[in-house]
Amino acid sequence: MHQHYETQxxxxxxxxxxxxxxxxxxxxxxxxxxxxxxxAVRTTASYRVGQHxxxx
Numbered sequence: 001m002h003q004h005y006e007t008q009x010x011x012x013x014x015x016x017x018x019x020x021x022x023x024x025x026x027x028x029x030x031x032x033x034x035x036x037x038x039x040a041v042r043t044t045a046s047y048r049v050g051q052h053x054x055x056x
Contacts, residue, residue, distance in 0.1 A: 009044045 011020070011034050021035040034042045 007046045009046055011042060011044050014039060 007029060009032055015034065015036060018036060023033040023035065024031070029046070031043060031045050034044060
């Protein structure tokens with residue numbers, strides 16, 4: 001059974017609309033390695049989008 005995870009990763013502007021190679025450990029998807037020809041290998045971690053609070 002395949003379960004869909006809504007985990008998000010930020011890889012940066014140079015990779016917008018690019019097809020990249022993603023290398024990861026299926027047992028631990030908190031960190032991915034992004035590979036794209038002509039660019040240095042990049043590692044990215046998952047992040048969570050949340051509310052921003054300011055102190056008054």
